[in-house]
Each structure stands twice: as structure tokens, then as C-alpha cells.
Amino acid sequence: MIDTPQKERHTLSIIVDNEAGVLARVIGLFAGRGYNIEHLTVAPVDIAGHESRITVVTIGTPKIIEQIKAQLDRLVPIHRVGDLTDEGPSVERELALIKVSGDKEQRLEALRVAEAFRAKRVDSTANSFVFEVTGKTEKIKAFIELMDDLGLVEVVRTGVAALHRGKKIL
Amino acid sequence: MSSKAKSGAAILIKSLEDLGVEVIFGYPGGAVLPIYDELHNHKKIKHILVRHEQAAVHAAEGYARSTGKPGVVLVTSGPGATNAVTGLTDAMLDSIPLVCLSGQVPVQLIGTDAFQEADTVGITRHCTKHNYLIKKADDISKVIHEAFHVATTGRPGPVVVDIPKDVQIFESEKLHKGPIVHRSYRPASKGDDDAIKQAVELLATAKKPIFYTGGGVINSGPKASKLLRKLVQLTGAPITSTLMGLGAYPASDPLYLGMLGMHGTYEANHAMHDCDVMVCIGARFDDRITGRIDAFSPNSKKIHVDIDRSSINKIIHVDVPVVGDVAHVLEVFLKMWKKGRHKLDAPALAQWWDEINHRKTRNCLAYKKNDDVIMPQYAVERLQTLTKGKDVYFTTEVGQHQMWAAQYLEFEEPNRWMTSGGLGTMGYGFPAALGAQVAHPKALVIDVAGEASIQMNIQELSTVMQYNLPVKIFIMNNEYMGMVRQWQELNHEGRYSNSYTASLPDFVKLAESYGATGFMVDHPDALDATITKMIETPGPVIVDCRVEKLANCFPMIPSGAAHNEMILPDEEELKEFEGGAALV
Ligand SMILES: Cc1ncc(C[n+]2csc(CCOP(=O)(O)OP(=O)(O)O)c2C)c(N)n1
Ligand SMILES: [Mg+2]
Numbered sequence: 001m002i003d004t005p006q007k008e009r010h011t012l013s014i015i016v017d018n019e020a021g022v023l024a025r026v027i028g029l030f031a032g033r034g035y036n037i038e039h040l041t042v043a044p045v046d047i048a049g050h051e052s053r054i055t056v057v058t059i060g061t062p063k064i065i066e067q068i069k070a071q072l073d074r075l076v077p078i079h080r081v082g083d084l085t086d087e088g089p090s091v092e093r094e095l096a097l098i099k100v101s102g103d104k105e106q107r108l109e110a111l112r113v114a115e116a117f118r119a120k121r122v123d124s125t126a127n128s129f130v131f132e133v134t135g136k137t138e139k140i141k142a143f144i145e146l147m148d149d150l151g152l153v154e155v156v157r158t159g160v161a162a163l164h165r166g167k168k169i170l
Numbered sequence: 171m172s173s174k175a176k177s178g179a180a181i182l183i184k185s186l187e188d189l190g191v192e193v194i195f196g197y198p199g200g201a202v203l204p205i206y207d208e209l210h211n212h213k214k215i216k217h218i219l220v221r222h223e224q225a226a227v228h229a230a231e232g233y234a235r236s237t238g239k240p241g242v243v244l245v246t247s248g249p250g251a252t253n254a255v256t257g258l259t260d261a262m263l264d265s266i267p268l269v270c271l272s273g274q275v276p277v278q279l280i281g282t283d284a285f286q287e288a289d290t291v292g293i294t295r296h297c298t299k300h301n302y303l304i305k306k307a308d309d310i311s312k313v314i315h316e317a318f319h320v321a322t323t324g325r326p327g328p329v330v331v332d333i334p335k336d337v338q339i340f341e342s343e344k345l346h347k348g349p350i351v352h353r354s355y356r357p358a359s360k361g362d363d364d365a366i367k368q369a370v371e372l373l374a375t376a377k378k379p380i381f382y383t384g385g386g387v388i389n390s391g392p393k394a395s396k397l398l399r400k401l402v403q404l405t406g407a408p409i410t411s412t413l414m415g416l417g418a419y420p421a422s423d424p425l426y427l428g429m430l431g432m433h434g435t436y437e438a439n440h441a442m443h444d445c446d447v448m449v450c451i452g453a454r455f456d457d458r459i460t461g462r463i464d465a466f467s468p469n470s471k472k473i474h475v476d477i478d479r480s481s482i483n484k485i486i487h488v489d490v491p492v493v494g495d496v497a498h499v500l501e502v503f504l505k506m507w508k509k510g511r512h513k514l515d516a517p518a519l520a521q522w523w524d525e526i527n528h529r530k531t532r533n534c535l536a537y538k539k540n541d542d543v544i545m546p547q548y549a550v551e552r553l554q555t556l557t558k559g560k561d562v563y564f565t566t567e568v569g570q571h572q573m574w575a576a577q578y579l580e581f582e583e584p585n586r587w588m589t590s591g592g593l594g595t596m597g598y599g600f601p602a603a604l605g606a607q608v609a610h611p612k613a614l615v616i617d618v619a620g621e622a623s624i625q626m627n628i629q630e631l632s633t634v635m636q637y638n639l640p641v642k643i644f645i646m647n648n649e650y651m652g653m654v655r656q657w658q659e660l661n662h663e664g665r666y667s668n669s670y671t672a673s674l675p676d677f678v679k680l681a682e683s684y685g686a687t688g689f690m691v692d693h694p695d696a697l698d699a700t701i702t703k704m705i706e707t708p709g710p711v712i713v714d715c716r717v718e719k720l721a722n723c724f725p726m727i728p729s730g731a732a733h734n735e736m737i738l739p740d741e742e743e744l745k746e747f748e749g750g751a752a753l754v
Contacts (some may be wrong), residue, residue: 021291067480068482070479073479
């Protein structure tokens with residue numbers, strides 16, 4: 001009998017050389033080998049701009065997660081691969097911009113909900129708001145769900161950014 | 171520019187010289203003309219002009235595999251680069267060190283769909299270990315040095331360096347000297363002592379051990395093969411090899427069980443199934459080896475030595491992984507084994523050998539002899555006998571003939587056998603033989619071919635004539651894509667859809683039209699004389715050896731079956747495998 005192990009959600013942090021095509025290598029590896037990408041963020045993280053940090057949230061069985069890490073490690077321009085889910089405790093944050101365009105009552109309710117979520121109003125017109133909300137993915141999801149009834153018209157999310165808690169670094 | 175400044179093309183060639191490159195396999199075109207200009211009458215670097223870029227890559231593979239040195243390829247932009255893709259993928263899957271230089275349109279034209287522009291770096295990203303697009307002449311030398319470093323260290327593989335034409339013309343003074351200190355690339359080399367210790371202790375407990383070794387032993391170099399021999403002989407345990415690993419351990423040694431896997435021997439596959447400790451060295455549990463995964467060697471503890479961490483636990487869970495270079499790991503392993511005064515349990519080992527020897531009596535490579543028709547197995551047996559003791563290299567194409575060659579040829583040394591294992595590329599064997607012959611001009615180099623495969627790179631007859639490369643092509647002509655036909659017989663009720671190779675050329679005349687020699691043989695009585703003539707005739711020779719058309723290659727583990735569910739030759743009637751049409 002083959003047991004079918006549970007799939008897990010893992011947040012991987014990858015430090016790469018900031019050279020042309022490096023993101024394509026990482027994404028191509030996921031696409032080519034059929035791995036899942038739930039979230040992806042990438043930007044240079046050192047002052048000189050030589051290194052970028054890619055955060056990928058992926059879902060797979062423990063065996064697949066191990067494979068993903070080993071395969072990433074094999075790419076030539078990759079410096080380090082960390083598994084923030086395995087290497088315990090970490091902070092994860094996401095930022096979203098959410099546009100609503102509701103009637104008068106919906107507008108009032110939207111403002112109330114935004115306040116409860118500590119979302120910032122970053123743009124307002126006579127018939128629309130844009131809110132900026134940060135937090136864990138679940139919080140962002142909950143906020144978007146509530147806004148759905150209140151005239152939600154457009155959403156953009158950055159995807160997850162994550163760091164180890166405490167002194168530990170990647 | 172100062173007097174020290176040189177063109178990018180000149181810097182490129184100087185860097186290749188500094189790296190010890192002696193041969194380039196290539197084909198010119200607009201985007202590489204400045205490089206070809208530098209190669210014109212070059213004193214140290216010989217350029218072999220192939221007739222198709224795919225062949226250039228396979229030739230470089232043959233050169234690399236037979237010498238242990240990296241192969242070098244030069245192609246033009248666009249179609250030159252895309253023609254090289256099959257070869258690059260082949261080298262990727264078989265871990266062959268190569269550097270492929272490609273021309274590109276000038277930097278300013280990249281992305282404009284310029285004439286003969288292809289996104290070479292994009293296209294080859296998945297079929298190379300790494301690739302580069304050079305944008306400044308100043309970067310050329312460093313990138314070339316880095317490309318060779320990446321191609322040859324860790325798990326070897328192909329590296330592409332794409333060089334726009336203007337960069338080849340621009341001038342620079344920068345020549346890289348000294349070793350490469352890479353910012354992020356850190357290939358594994360030494361195995362972890364604790365892991366090796368665990369492996370030693372596990373092997374010491376074995377009652378039914380087996381060594382299962384692969385191409386990684388050969389890639390690791392001759393020292394790895396020597397150490398493997400020592401270790402296996404010290405323990406007295408049986409050893410089997412993958413297709414890619416043939417020759418790492420001498421075939422004539424009594425501890426050797428022959429090849430394992432889909433067309434491996436009955437004794438090797440059963441020993442893999444029944445063993446209690448498996449020592450996998452430089453092999454990767456490929457599906458042609460494991461058969462049905464959930465039935466693969468169910469009762470064994472497994473040690474896996476591999477330089478590539480991603481090979482570990484990719485397919486089969488192992489108990490003791492050791493990430494490192496085979497030669498280093500074996501050296502430490504041997505030391506620890508001796509120091510700990512380990513010995514395998516002698517009575518248990520004797521019993522294990524009894525089991526194995528009993529399986530050997532099944533004589534799984536036996537085939538029906540025929541006095542009138544050349545049996546393909548017989549043809550390979552005669553090739554083996556008549557080349558024994560010679561300085562000989564064998565390559566193959568892909569199909570039944572490849573498996574028969576693997577089963578009936580006997581390799582005593584590494585680097586003597588070149589075949590397309592991972593990708594299974596028809597058309598590999600002839601150009602690979604050409605490359606091996608360039609590296610070993612005096613040796614006997616034989617491509618064991620099928621009549622279908624050989625037509626995929628037959629144009630290289632022109633190349634071997636031009637450079638006086640006396641490659642011998644031994645075509646086992648069964649008038650079928652035999653391996654396809656065999657699967658159709660087994661899995662598709664004998665509907666031979668498009669597997670008959672109709673309208674074959676007259677191979678003798680074909681050889682002659684290029685100025686080479688051709689022989690046809692269709693009777694067993696004439697076979698030996700023909701093989702001898704082939705060996706003794708100077709220059710390239712084609713032998714059109716007409717063999718039994720409907721012979722099947724056995725033993726066989728049908729795709730999706732387990733190691734102990736092999737079809738043996740005399741059970742051929744049982745043809746239809748219950749699993750039905752196979753998936754892979
Ligand atoms: C480039 C390529 N195309 C298709 C295949 C699929 N294939 C595998 S073996 C084979 C038949 C080979 O025929 P031949 O060269 O005559 O060898 P035989 O099996 O008859 O010995 C084919 C078509 C392949 N391996 N490579
Ligand atoms: Mg054939």
C-alpha cells in the first residue's frame with residue numbers, strides 16, 4: 001500500500017544573485033516540474049542591489065517540499081534556500097490594495113470594516129475608496145470577503161513576505 | 171583602444187586555449203563569423219565541421235564521455251542553436267560536461283525578431299545546467315571560465331554561452347586568470363563522515379547485500395572505478411550496473427551480475443528485489459531501473475551515494491543518504507570499513523550467493539540459435555568476441571540493438587561505452603562515435619546501430635570522410651523500428667502502426683557514395699568474416715547486417731511491473747502483459 005501523505009503549505013525564502021533571468025529560472029523550475037506556486041514576491045534586498053530575496057508559498061507533500069528545496073539549491077545563481085515553515089517561528093505579512101465602489105450605505109459600512117481591520121484609506125473619490133491593508137494572508141482574505149458585499153471592484157495583493165522571528169537569519 | 175585590446179572573438183578563443191580546449195565541434199553562420207575568423211588556421215584548437223548541429227553536440231558528448239574532459243560546441247544563432255537543443259537535453263539527462271557557444275544577434279537587435287534570432291537562453295534554460303547571455307566584451311573571458319567550471323564540477327552537465335555578434339567584435343583587454351570564485355555556486359564534493367560511517371555500519375549488518383552502481387561512478391573519474399572494484403571485492407557482495415554505468419566494474423568479474431532494469435538480467439533484478447541492504451552509488455532510481463515503485467526492493471535498507479542532493483529521495487526513499495563525489499565517498503568508506511575490521515556475515519553471504527547462482531542457471535540471456543538467419547543477439551556476441559582485447563570504444567543508437575549491445579558486450583573499463591540513456595535519442599550513436607574517434611584516433615570505434623536510428627544523423631558520413639575518422643557503423647538491420655514494434659506486439663495486439671522502416675537505402679551504396687566502404691551480410695556463416703573485414707578495412711565502414719526481423723529483446727520487465735515479474739525469453743508466448751497498454 002502506498003500511503004498518500006497530507007499536503008502542507010510551506011513558505012520558502014530564496015536568496016538569489018540579482019542577475020538577468022534568475023526569476024525565470026525559479027518560476028520555470030516550478031512550472032517545469034509541476035510544483036505549485038501560491039504566492040510569489042521578489043525584490044532586491046541589499047543596498048548595492050546584488051541580491052534579491054524571493055518568497056514563495058507552495059503546497060505539497062513533505063517529499064515534494066524536500067524536492068523543491070533540493071532542486072532550487074541546484075540552480076547556479078541561488079545563494080541560499082530557507083524553509084520558514086520548517087525552521088520555525090516566523091512572521092508573515094502581505095499587503096493588499098482594495099477598491100470598493102458602493103452606494104451610500106455600503107460606503108459607510110466599508111469605512112467601519114476598514115477601521116476594524118486597521119486598513120488605511122489611501123484614495124477616496126465621491127464614489128470609490130482604495131484601502132490598504134496589511135497582515136497575515138487569512139486577515140487579507142477575511143477583509144476581501146467582507147468587502148465583497150460592500151461594492152468590491154478590484155483587488156491587488158503583493159503576496160507573502162516573511163522573515164524568521166528573533167535573531168535567526170537566513 | 172590600447173595595443174593590448176583584442177576583439178571579443180579573440181578573447182574567447184584565447185580563453186578556450188587557456189582552458190586547454192583542443193577540439194571544437196561546430197557549424198558556422200552569420201552570428202559567429204568573427205569567432206570562425208579567429209579559428210581560421212588556428213594552431214592549437216582544431217575545429218571539426220559537422221553536418222548538423224545536433225551531431226556537433228553528440229560528438230562533443232562522445233568526446234567528453236570517452237576522455238573525461240568537457241566537450242565544446244560552436245553553433246550560430248537561431249536555427250544553429252535550436253538544432254543543438256536535442257543534444258543539450260541529452261547531455262543534461264546523462265550528466266555530460268559540455269560547453270556550447272552560440273552566436274546571437276547584436277545586442278541592440280535582441281527582442282526585435284531579427285533575422286535568425288531565437289531566445290536561446292530562454293529555450294535552453296530547461297535543458298542546460300546553466301546558461302549565459304554575454305552583453306559586454308569585458309565579460310567574455312570570465313564567463314567562459316565560469317562556464318567550464320560549472321559544466322565540469324558537481325554533477326556535470328551542459329552549459330550554453332550565448333554571444334551576440336557585436337560583442338564578438340567589440341574590444342576588451344580583460345583575460346581571466348586563476349581559479350573561479352563563484353558568488354553562489356557551491357557544488358557538493360566531499361561526503362559527510364558521519365553519513366559514511368552510518369553507511370559502513372549498515373552494510374556491515376547485511377545478509378543479502380547488493381551494489382547498484384551507475385553513470386555517476388564514471389563521471390567521478392577513473393579513481394572512483396578503481397575504488398569501487400576494491401570495495402566490492404573486499405566485501406564479496408554482488409554488484410549490478412545501470413546502462414550508464416557499464417564498465418565501471420569489469421563485466422568478467424564473478425561478482426558482477428550484469429545490467430539491471432527493464433532489460434537487465436534475471437539474477438540482477440531478482441537480487442535487487444530480494445536484497446536486505448542496497449548500496450546505490452552514482453545512480454538515480456530511474457523508472458527504467460525501478461519498475462513499479464511500490465514493489466521496488468520492498469525489504470531492503472538503502473544507502474544512496476550521489477553528488478546531487480536532489481537525486482536523494484526523489485523517487486525511492488533511502489535510509490542513509492550520502493551527498494558527495496563517488497571517489498571521495500568510496501575512499502573514506504574503504505578506510506572506515508578496513509579500520510572497523512568489518513566483514514560481511516560469511517555463511518549468510520554464501521547462502522545469498524547460492525540463491526543468486528541458482529537464478530543464474532536460468533540463463534536469461536539465452537536465445538534460439540538459427541543456422542540460416544543472423545540472430546541479433548548472435549551478431550552482438552560475435553562483435554564482442556572479435557573485438558575482445560582490442561582498444562575499442564562502443565556507442566549505440568536507440569532501440570533493441572542498444573539493449574542487445576548492453577546485454578552482450580562486455581566492458582572491463584569505464585569510458586568505453588557511450589549510449590543515450592536518459593533521453594534515449596535516436597541518432598546519438600554515430601556522431602558520438604565520431605567524437606570519440608577524434609579523441610582516440612588510433613582506437614577502434616564502433617557504433618552499434620539500427621537501420622532507423624542511423625538515418626537520423628547519417629549526414630555525418632561526410633564529416634568522418636573529411637577528417638579521416640575510421641568510425642565503424644554496424645547496422646543491425648531488422649527493417650523495423652524494432653523496439654517500437656516489440657511494444658506494439660506486447661501492448662497493442664501486434665498492430666504495427668508506422669514501425670516498418672520502408673524504402674531503406676542501399677547502405678552499401680550509400681557508404682560508397684561518400685567514399686566510404688560498405689558491406690552487406692545476411693548469413694550467419696559470413697558474419698565473422700564481415701566483422702573482421704570491417705575492423706581491418708581502413709577508414710569509415712558501414713556494415714548492413716541483416717538480422718532476424720521479428721526478434722524481441724528479453725528479459726524484460728514490462729513497464730509498470732515489478733522486478734520479480736520479468737518476462738524471460740522462453741516465456742515469450744506469455745507476451746501480453748496483464749497490465750495492458752503501458753503508460754511509459
Ligand atoms: C529521436 C527519437 N525519436 C523516436 C524515438 C522512439 N523510438 C525508440 S526506439 C525506436 C526504434 C528504433 O529503431 P532502430 O533504430 O531500427 O532500432 P531497433 O529497435 O530496430 O534495433 C523509436 C522510434 C526515439 N527514441 N528517439
Ligand atoms: Mg531496426
